Amino acid sequence: MAVCSKCGGNGVYERRYSGEVLCANCFKASIVEKTRRTISRYGMVKFGERLGVAVSGGKDSLSLLKVLDGLNQDSRFQLVALTVDEGVRGYREESIAHASDLTRQLNIEHVVVSYEGLFGFSLDKALDWKDEREISSCSICGVFRRRAIDEAALKAKVNVVATAHNLDDYAQTFLMNLLHGDVERIGWLDPAYVDESFPVRRVKPFMEIYEEEVALYAYLSGIPFQSVSCPYMHEGLRGEVRDYLNEMEVKHPGMKNVLLKSSLSVVSRLSPAETGHHSVPCITCGKPSSGGTCNVCKMKEVVRQHVKYGE
Ligand SMILES: [Zn+2]
């Protein structure tokens, strides 16, 4: 490969959408700088705030923790790692160990909560009814994980939670909402919107970085890749949308960046700040919902019908 466009060192990566060739150090520095710009563009973190980082222990979230720690050498904010143990035997132990290793190495406070402790059942138990299940395992788990992160955030007393969603995740979610006809949800993707009824803000500092670049950052930084994947993984439509976007990017480098820009433009017009579709308290648990009973309470009821407690 050609030499690094920035320092003349050994090139390891060609950024096709910009035409740059980068060496390992300049590439890693570019990821840190891109993240810093995203945080500053959307005012994601304010001086002196406690910033929770949702760390599953996968390569994306470990990379996010490392990048944020690198950006925080002047202690502008306080970092806390938040981990949710969904309770998947033979799978979660490894990633939770990776999360503990990195937080210890970086000397970052680490708060772990579990589905078992919060909801009374592990994911293994919640999914232990295979017949006639119409909801995918990832939809069931996703609803509980979001709430669990909120609970971990309250426990850790953080002001804001950063998740490792990257540009690909963002663009996929945007397209999936379009394909599902879920226009209201598109507005929720507004990075500048703060829902006052949620106790903590949510931010995505990697939302302007390609998935493959996060993966390369992890690899070049020696971040461990988990050897097994979640046994319940069911990607469905998201997997198809991911493949489609990757094919388009190969044929037309930079197309994902363009899609992000278009999405942001649409999102800002559909933002609850514009439409007034704010969340309202769930009639059962009082947490924010789009109306009536929240998804967590609905899903708990579905699980309760199938899980026999105390067995
Ligand atoms: Zn270089």
Ligand SMILES: [Zn+2]
């Ligand atoms: Zn509820």
